[in-house]
Structures are given as structure tokens and as C-alpha cells.
Amino acid sequence: MKIMVGGTFSPLHAGHKKLISRSFELAGPEGLVVVGLSSDNFAGRKSHPVMTYEARKAALERYIESLGTATTWEVEALNDRYGSALEADFDILVVSEETLPVGLEINKLRRAKGKKMVEIHQIACVLAEDGRWISSTRIIRGEIDDVGRVIRREE
């Protein structure tokens, strides 16, 4: 199976790691995973400060290498929400609850172009210790760490 998945991954937290590790499981050892990574220019539109593309890419590659997977993979820069997902020939788009709407939009745009529609796999979100989602925004605010431990409780 050929899988596409994407994100900004700044910083790479437990929710992103699940998104990526599940993508590799779905691809299987003979499959391919293409990880789209927001370019600095595209990521610059986020409401919070973002690490450089090089730093984010290095952390992503270290994590993928730690999986010890036989699956072929590559990282591609995303200059918009879609990257090559509107044109590429692939099987499954892996999304989080946050990015499901983008996935549905990609299929709608593919259909309009006469491209094969793809399967969409939404992983379950990873909850932090406090029962709320793990998100980069919450980590940057200092509420939780990258595995979802609460750092400071609001009074």
C-alpha cells in the first residue's frame, strides 16, 4: 500500500508519533509512506512559533529510523495543505481528527480532476493526562509536555 500523511510536527509529539507509526503499519513492509512536512513558508501561517524545516525534518527522520521499519519512505515539503496528494497515485491518506476535513477535501478535488479517490484513515487522538487532546499549541503554551504530562495546572 502507498500511504500519504502530513503535518507540521513542531514539536513532534505523541499524537504525531502515533499518526506516523500507524501509517507505516498500514503501508506494510513492502509499501511506501510519503510524509508531507510543512515548509517554513507554509508553517509560518500558524498562530504559534514553529521550529525550522531542517530541525523538524531531523526530528521526524530520527523518529522514523527508531521504528526500525522495512517500509520505503520519503519526506516531501508541503507548500500548501495538499502537497502532491491531489495528483499522486496512492491508496490511503492517514489523518488525525484535526485534519480529517482536509482529507475529505482532497478526495473531492481528486474526484473533480478525474483522479482515483483514496481511502481515508483517521487515527484516534492521543489524550493528555488531563483527558484533553495533545496538541503542539498546548505544548508550546507549557500546559503539557510532548507525551501529554500536565506541566502546570490552571488554578
Place this chain on the structure above:
Amino acid sequence: MKIMVGGTFSPLHAGHKKLISRSFELAGPEGLVVVGLSSDNFAGRKSHPVMTYEARKAALERYIESLGTATTWEVEALNDRYGSALEADFDILVVSEETLPVGLEINKLRRAKGKKMVEIHQIACVLAEDGRWISSTRIIRGEIDDVGRVIRREE
């Protein structure tokens, strides 16, 4: 992996077959697939006539047997849209584009009950020869057959 999937399957067409065969692939040979099948009472709310539960179950079982799968499976009667999916311990709910909203609702209800949220896998729809979706309604209307061949064109 433990997979849940459901439908009325009246009649079982190429789109349903893809939904079911992909569920077995996602489960893997050591997994379990639970196929929810609308009861006669629940299916009776459809706008078109529905075959009996026994006839639909027999066709479904024949199809699953034709897959020659090693995966464990069972068919359970659905008396509502959720069946046991709100309570059961499982990994992935497999849905079509039509049933994605029910899948998202199941996760919301599971979360409210404190149950683990599940992954949602949406298969790509199967298009009929005329480029529109295959659906039981279109088959019953006599527009297409169960593999999506056009039977009669509107003038």
C-alpha cells in the same frame, strides 16, 4: 486488529464487497471482523424494500467464505445505527462515505462514555459505469446492476 463494519447489504453490491474485503485485510489473519447487519425491524425504515435478514445474512456469509480468509469473523444483528460499537473493545471502524458521519458520532458517544476512541477507516466509493456511486437504491430502481453496469439510461 479488531474491526467493526456494518450495513444493510440489500442487495450486497460491489461497494459493499469492497467495504467487507478491506475490513478483512485491515484485520489481518490473526484479527477479528464483526459485521453488523441491520435487523429486519431496523432495515424496515429504509425508503426501498429490503430482503429478509436471513437472505441478506446468507449472501453476506457466502461472500465472506469466498474470500478464503484466515481471519475470525462473526455477523451480529444491528437494531440501531450503533449495534455494539458504543461498548465493544475494538480498534478500527470501517465506513463508506455514506456512513462516515455515523462513525464520527460513534467516537463522540464513546468518548462521552469514557470508552477508548477508535480509528475510522473510510474506503473509497466504488463508481458505477456512469461515474456515479453504486448504491442499493440505484440497483433497486433498475438503473445499474450489482457491479455497477448501467441497465437503462435515462433519455
